[in-house]
Amino acid sequence: MRSLLGDLVAHRLNQMTSGALSKRLYDALQNAIQHGAIAPGTRLPASRDLATELGVSRNTVLAAYEQLQSEGYLQTRTGSGTFVSEKLPDSAPAVEASSVKAKTSSLSHYRLSRRGDRLLSRSRAGAHQWGAFMPGVPDVSHFPQDIWRKIERRLHNRLPMASLSYSQHGGYVQLQQALVEYLHVVRSVNCSADQILITAGTHQALDVLAKMLCDSGDRAWIEEPGYWGIRNVLAVNGVEVVPVPVDDNGLNPPLPDADFRPPRLICVTPSHQYPLGVVMGLERRQALLTLAREWGSLIIEDDYDSEFRFAETPIPALQGLVPDAPVIYLGTFSKTLYPGLRISYAVLPKALAPRIKMAHSELYRGGNGLTQLTLAAFIREGHYAAHVRRMRQIYSKRRQALIEVIERELGPEYVMHHSNAGLHLVLALPDSIDDVALSAELEQKGVLTRPLSLYYTAAAQRRGLILGYACVEAEAMAATFAPIVASLTSSLHQAGAAALLHPELPDPPA
Structure with missing residues (x-):
């Protein structure tokens, strides 16, 4: 079986009909390196392996490698192999250089939208997402992969064909039902399965909520300081973000003045404010619920890591404090299992749930049936708890x-x-x-x-x-x-x- 690089070289060799085989192989490799088909830093196959893939003698490959190395195209690292040099010799054909320049010139006319420029100017997503003192990630090395794989294999053997298509109704009902039972016991959240929307991360949940609940220029309160992701998702959707200071009791609503305009959304992390870590007390929670009802606002409750409270019992979620609370509850498995799972959920008010779930299907198309079904069983069988x-x-x-x-x-x-x-x-x-x-x-x-x-x-x-x-x-x-x-x-x-x-x-x- 050929590697991708072997296929590339074989294809280029077949296009060359004259000259010695070692020269043709040299030309094929040099051409691919010069034009970026084989990128700088790429590790080339061992000479014996490439010779086997191409059906040529090893000496033919060695001769080509040695010539390319002498010209500066390749480097040999003791104990590691042969690599394409990070800095290539300046010998690309002039016609190709002018072609590349023309393409680069034409691409320079493309521009981002003003919205896109603003988003990137405020971006805080780091290049590194794992390591010592990296906030926001769990220790994924403790994830019970053996149990997960066993459940996954069991389900895969009797997987309904429908689960290989797009999911319907905002996710798979098995996971929605498992979440209903879990959230009621652990976070005092009161809901039914049809109120739960499964999303590919909290950012996606916020995106669909901003699109469906806010018109351009509507206001949203966010915590100050607060999670940059909430701020950027709202802003890129045309929502006017209003930072509200956080004190020792969480977000502290300002007193209305003459210019006061009620927010459409109030975004909070009451169980463990991000990033300061304060907990919103019961009195502040009840006051916030009262204000939301008076103003017709919706509270977005991001309960991102409430499972990890190490002393006193956590205060129940805002969503379950009063009947029919004006709250959309967001939860995620990124902190409890692992971020790459990309499964989060929103508990929606009954009146909004059908329309928000329909919009989610229209915009993003749900899926990952086997993963959702595995997670549902993982929760039901007690492994998650x-x-x-x-x-x-x-x-x-x-x-x-x-x-x-x-x-x-x-x-x-x-x-x-x-x-x-x-x-x-x-x-x-x-x-x-x-x-x-x-x-x-x-x-x-x-x-x-x-x-x-x-x-x-x-x-x-x-x-x-x-x-x-x-x-x-x-x-x-x-x-x-x-x-x-x-x-x-x-x-x-x-x-x-x-x-x-x-x-x-x-x-x-x-």
Whole structure:
């Protein structure tokens, strides 16, 4: 069986009819490298393997490889193999160069929309999504793949043909029903299966809600500071985003003034505010529900990691506090299982559910039948609850280990909000420290953090680093945190604060 590269070379060889075989092979490889068909850095097959694929002698391949290496097209790395050079010799044919230039020139006339430019200018999605202190990701190494695969194999053997088509009614009813039972017990959410919409991530759920519930110019309240993803999805849909400050009790609704215009949506993370980590109390929750009813607003309750509360029992979800609450409840499996699963869900008010689900089918087309059915069985058979319980214990130990090392190395004032929940905490920094620059410096050392200041829409009120501890074992916490201590100490010296290793940090803004 040929590799893709072998097929490419064989095709080019067949187009060449004259000259010695080794010269033709050299020409085929050189041409493919020059024109990008074989990209810089590509590992080429071993000479013996390529000779077998092409049906030629190994000496023929060796002669071509040696010639290309002598001209700078290839590099040999001891113990690793033969690779296309990252920097190629400047010898592409002139006609091809002019052709490429013409194509590049014509492409330069394409432009993004103003909406697209604004989205990219505010983008916060990082190039790295896994590693020490990366916030927002669980420890996927503990996912029980053996149990999952066993369920998947069992279901695959009797899979209905309909499950290979697009899903209907906002997802597969087996998963919707499993979620009804689970959410009622764990989060006091009251709903029926026909109220649940299965989506490919929370961003997709927000996108369809913004499209279907907001006209251009409608207002949406978001938390300040708050998750950039909510802000960007709403803004790209023409929604006017209004940042509302967060205090120690969560989003704090402002008093209406003469210019007050009620929001269409109120977006909150009440169980574990992202990123500060505060929990919205029962009185604030009830007040927010009352305001939403008075104004005809809808509350978007993003309950992204409520499963991981390590001390007191979590306050019930906003959705279940009152009958027919003006709330759309969002949940995800990205934090409890793994982000690549790309399954989230929305619990919709009964009056909205049929229309929102129809719009979702129209815009995105549901699918992944086998995955949804496997997840439904995984929940029904108790594996999901058992996995969450096990991970809750692991994350609790890791959180405590991180707090201990911060307090020992820097001081207790560096821990912002002891919420005792979730998969991250905020390392508070003095105002003299540029958290964006510090985060960039740490990334160069292989330590992934997120600067708190970038989560503000307006001017940042606090400086800090968001640290995800889920992927760092408790025993390795001190060693993994050491680069942060070193970089922060250096930054304090540069800021003229060498004597203030335990500075007086300001209180969070009201």
